[in-house]
Amino acid sequence: MKDQDLYNYILGIADNSLILGQRLGELCGHGPNLETDIALTNIALDLFGQTRSYYQYAAKIAGDGRTEDDIAMLRNERDYKNVLLVEQPNTHFGHVIARQFLFDVYHLQLMNALQHSEDEMLVAIARKGVKEVSYHKRFSGDWLKRLGDGTDESKQKIQEAIDHFWPYTDELFDMSDSDKKMAEQGIGVDLTALKDEYYKQISEVLEEATLTIPDNPYSKRGGKQGIHTEHMGYILTELQYMQRTYPNMTW
Amino acid sequence: MSEKEVKNLEAIFEARIARDEKIEPKDWMPEKYRQTHIRQISQHAHSEIVGMLPEGNWITRAPSLRRKAALLAKVQDEAGHGLYLYSATETLGISREELFDQLHSGKAKYSSIFNYPTITWADIGAIGWLVDGAAIINQVALCTTSFGPYARAMVRICKEESFHQRQGYEIMLTLCNGTPEQKAMAQDALNRWWWPSLMMFGPRDADSPHTEQSMKWKLKRKTNDELRQQFVDQTVPQADILGITVPDPDLKFNAETGHYDFGEIDWDEFWQVVKGHGPCNKERMEARVGAWERGSWVREAAMAYAEKQAKKKVAKAS
Numbered sequence A: 001m002k003d004q005d006l007y008n009y010i011l012g013i014a015d016n017s018l019i020l021g022q023r024l025g026e027l028c029g030h031g032p033n034l035e036t037d038i039a040l041t042n043i044a045l046d047l048f049g050q051t052r053s054y055y056q057y058a059a060k061i062a063g064d065g066r067t068e069d070d071i072a073m074l075r076n077e078r079d080y081k082n083v084l085l086v087e088q089p090n091t092h093f094g095h096v097i098a099r100q101f102l103f104d105v106y107h108l109q110l111m112n113a114l115q116h117s118e119d120e121m122l123v124a125i126a127r128k129g130v131k132e133v134s135y136h137k138r139f140s141g142d143w144l145k146r147l148g149d150g151t152d153e154s155k156q157k158i159q160e161a162i163d164h165f166w167p168y169t170d171e172l173f174d175m176s177d178s179d180k181k182m183a184e185q186g187i188g189v190d191l192t193a194l195k196d197e198y199y200k201q202i203s204e205v206l207e208e209a210t211l212t213i214p215d216n217p218y219s220k221r222g223g224k225q226g227i228h229t230e231h232m233g234y235i236l237t238e239l240q241y242m243q244r245t246y247p248n249m250t251w
Numbered sequence B: 001m002s003e004k005e006v007k008n009l010e011a012i013f014e015a016r017i018a019r020d021e022k023i024e025p026k027d028w029m030p031e032k033y034r035q036t037h038i039r040q041i042s043q044h045a046h047s048e049i050v051g052m053l054p055e056g057n058w059i060t061r062a063p064s065l066r067r068k069a070a071l072l073a074k075v076q077d078e079a080g081h082g083l084y085l086y087s088a089t090e091t092l093g094i095s096r097e098e099l100f101d102q103l104h105s106g107k108a109k110y111s112s113i114f115n116y117p118t119i120t121w122a123d124i125g126a127i128g129w130l131v132d133g134a135a136i137i138n139q140v141a142l143c144t145t146s147f148g149p150y151a152r153a154m155v156r157i158c159k160e161e162s163f164h165q166r167q168g169y170e171i172m173l174t175l176c177n178g179t180p181e182q183k184a185m186a187q188d189a190l191n192r193w194w195w196p197s198l199m200m201f202g203p204r205d206a207d208s209p210h211t212e213q214s215m216k217w218k219l220k221r222k223t224n225d226e227l228r229q230q231f232v233d234q235t236v237p238q239a240d241i242l243g244i245t246v247p248d249p250d251l252k253f254n255a256e257t258g259h260y261d262f263g264e265i266d267w268d269e270f271w272q273v274v275k276g277h278g279p280c281n282k283e284r285m286e287a288r289v290g291a292w293e294r295g296s297w298v299r300e301a302a303m304a305y306a307e308k309q310a311k312k313k314v315a316k317a318s
């Protein structure tokens, strides 16, 4: 493939949206009330919309006849490059919100920066993405505050969720070889430059939510190298079920 | 109010309905009208949100990203329908909490069709085609019903339901134009969803106690049997286009009446499911009650937070 690095770079971004969308899709109809159900479904829809744009572009770059669905559903686990954070389960609503917020802050930074890419297609996707992800971040941030400054129970639950996911945040700023090459060419984003601002923004909202900023120095990583948690296989089992069971058919 | 005054109000009310005027929440209405509407509109709302479950069951397994997004959007529409309909019911002086209590305790009913399982992808097509199709036939009649908030909600909902129906039919069409295995999947889904879809129109007219009063209030414009016939007449030619067979050996076009004659519904099955013993009644209720209970700390937190914010605002202002 001529543009192998660009292809890898796009998948690295797209896989996060795909897997987080898949997690949110599990929740549809099971939320604490209709309004949150509708809002989380909206977020999932945005993420799948982005996913499709990325994979359609990646399929064009690959130029080997594979479609967006082949790329989304017919890779082996080691070839998915999403961060570990997005594949973590919906243990309870606090986990859903904490995971979402910790991702949304990063995601918005990424979309903002990607608007200045040298690649026109990525610029177009990012422009749309900025609007969508700003809404995601507002939703998760507002809920973080409600749960943090709500009842004793909600505070304890959301704090536990933030503490739980904290070690997964550092991986967001890891740069793969393709990430580095793309950043050098002005196509990709230098993630390391986003890190300080990320933790600054997160800390501000946590403070406003009357929550404690975790000081856990340990981190968990691996997704960006395709080394996932034990959850990933089950996500893919459902995601790939139809394509694997009934190969080469049109749906 | 004296008996005479009530009689007078009732006469004015009946005359308004006869003139096709809309009844609004603040208008005087007979208590029975109010109760019947609470029952029917909330039952409809419950059906929308319980209906999210069998379809939501396939979101993570949808065969393509396009289908996944369309299914998510559809299930989200159903949540929206639930929301408008609960709001319409609330205008009659009952809270959403009470309505949920009625659903969770089994006091309120919801459409029995959602007590059947979705076991293949073709079921998602069949539901859109048949179940949304049957719902539209029931609901188009309600767009001109006498209670204003219900009629207006129905207009909005019907538009989205016809979109769902087309989408479901398109899933079926894709399957039927696909491999033999896909076509068999479509046929199997039709076999399982056909009769339950006919049951969606309710008991035969002879066994339908509320029909007369509901017709009078324009809460019903056509009887169960008329609507069911309309559904059969509309749907059989669509099955022909798909090239799959409606599972009814007695189904036959009657040139004299211009309608399809069709076989007898298994009314024992109908009543079994209505009474709570269908394939998934228990699972659907457990899912609804479970979501509500698991969400209680979240709703409490949101309320506590809103109160704190309101207090802060007051403190700032004074």
Ligand SMILES: [Fe+2]
Pocket: B048, B077, B078, B081, B157, B161
């Ligand atoms: Fe609906």
Ligand SMILES: [Fe+2]
Pocket: B048, B081, B135, B157, B161
């Ligand atoms: Fe409906």
Ligand SMILES: [Fe+2]
Pocket: B078, B132, B160, B161, B164
């Ligand atoms: Fe629908």
